[in-house]
Amino acid sequence: MPHTFSLSLPSSEDFSLAQTFDCGQAFRFSPLPDGAWQGVALGRSCVIEQDGRDILLTCSCEGGCEALWRDYLDLGRDYSAIKAAFCRDETLTRAVSYCPGMRLLRQEPWEALCSFIISQNNNIPRIKGIIARLCELLGEQLPGAQYAFPGPLAIAGKTPEDLAPLRAGFRAKYLIDAANKIASGAVVLEQIKTLPCEEAKSALMAIQGVGPKVADCVLLYGMARVECVPRDVWIKRAMAVLYPGGFPHEFAPVAGIAQQYLFHYCRTCPGALTAAASI
DNA sequence: CCCCAGGTTCTGG
DNA sequence: CCAGAACATGGG
Numbered sequence: 001m002p003h004t005f006s007l008s009l010p011s012s013e014d015f016s017l018a019q020t021f022d023c024g025q026a027f028r029f030s031p032l033p034d035g036a037w038q039g040v041a042l043g044r045s046c047v048i049e050q051d052g053r054d055i056l057l058t059c060s061c062e063g064g065c066e067a068l069w070r071d072y073l074d075l076g077r078d079y080s081a082i083k084a085a086f087c088r089d090e091t092l093t094r095a096v097s098y099c100p101g102m103r104l105l106r107q108e109p110w111e112a113l114c115s116f117i118i119s120q121n122n123n124i125p126r127i128k129g130i131i132a133r134l135c136e137l138l139g140e141q142l143p144g145a146q147y148a149f150p151g152p153l154a155i156a157g158k159t160p161e162d163l164a165p166l167r168a169g170f171r172a173k174y175l176i177d178a179a180n181k182i183a184s185g186a187v188v189l190e191q192i193k194t195l196p197c198e199e200a201k202s203a204l205m206a207i208q209g210v211g212p213k214v215a216d217c218v219l220l221y222g223m224a225r226v227e228c229v230p231r232d233v234w235i236k237r238a239m240a241v242l243y244p245g246g247f248p249h250e251f252a253p254v255a256g257i258a259q260q261y262l263f264h265y266c267r268t269c270p271g272a273l274t275a276a277a278s279i
Numbered sequence: 280c281c282c283c284a285g286g287t288t289c290t291g292g
Numbered sequence: 293c294c295a296g297a298a299c300a301t302g303g304g
Binding site for chain 3: 121122123125126129130167168169170171172
Binding site: 024025116117119120121122123124125126127170174208209210211212213214217230231232233234235263267 | 283284285286287288
């Protein structure tokens with residue numbers, strides 16, 4: 001029986017559903033006509049809306065999930081302080097003011113692993129489509145015509161032909177290898193979560209189709225390792241154009257969060273990558 | 280028919 | 293070790 005509850009924010013300034021769900025970190029949420037967002041996470045379907053300092057959440061589970069959602073939405077982190085520090089840098093000031101309500105979701109490791117395997121050499125609308133088809137094909141059905149993200153055991157042992165309906169192309173065999181290695185215990189995500197960054201990356205890269213960028217995505221989005229910085233094409237452009245002298249060392253412990261502001265800003269704000277020249 | 284997309288793998292030097 | 297091509301699929 002779905003139930004509704006609210007989570008309170010210290011300030012409405014540091015939270016935006018649109019900026020958080022539409023900044024390229026998650027692929028299973030979509031906007032409803034009334035400003036709310038519908039999606040699936042943590043094995044539950046939900047509808048979320050914001051009313052000032054309150055987040056209203058309707059969840060498909062039986063109850064007792066408030067703490068899980070609070071964690072998922074990263075409500076325990078002081079974004080006000082982090083943004084204040086970032087704003088000692090000119091470029092980050094622009095990026096933060098472009099999406100001041102963006103937060104880093106604490107997604108599940110396995111879903112992040114699969115999602116970013118699928119993301120390689122791909123575009124965001126098609127990534128969403130492949131993930132949606134994966135969930136419909138192999139995920140558990142949830143209330144509201146939604147499907148949970150299928151666990152490793154649902155994919156392990158499959159063949160690329162089994163996954164043909166996803167139209168994932170060459171990535172299908174990578175998903176299967178990931179599932180097989182999780183199922184066999186050759187890769188243990190809960191253990192990797194605790195390893196030093198470089199060791200964790202190496203362990204993840206034992207999976208076919210996981211290179212340094214995808215490994216960083218798993219660490220950042222699926223394991224809350226905010227010191228990790230996925231180096232995609234947009235961040236490489238941003239570094240070359242906006243930080244020719246290198247990224248400020250003082251932000252290293254939370255560089256992954258800075259990365260997300262910069263990624264969204266550079267990818268979707270016209271002129272972001274030429275703004276430096278115009279000042 | 281071209282190019283590109285939150286890369287990785289494979290191949291030939 | 294390193295530059296280029298190949299990899300599936302779909303949209304512009």
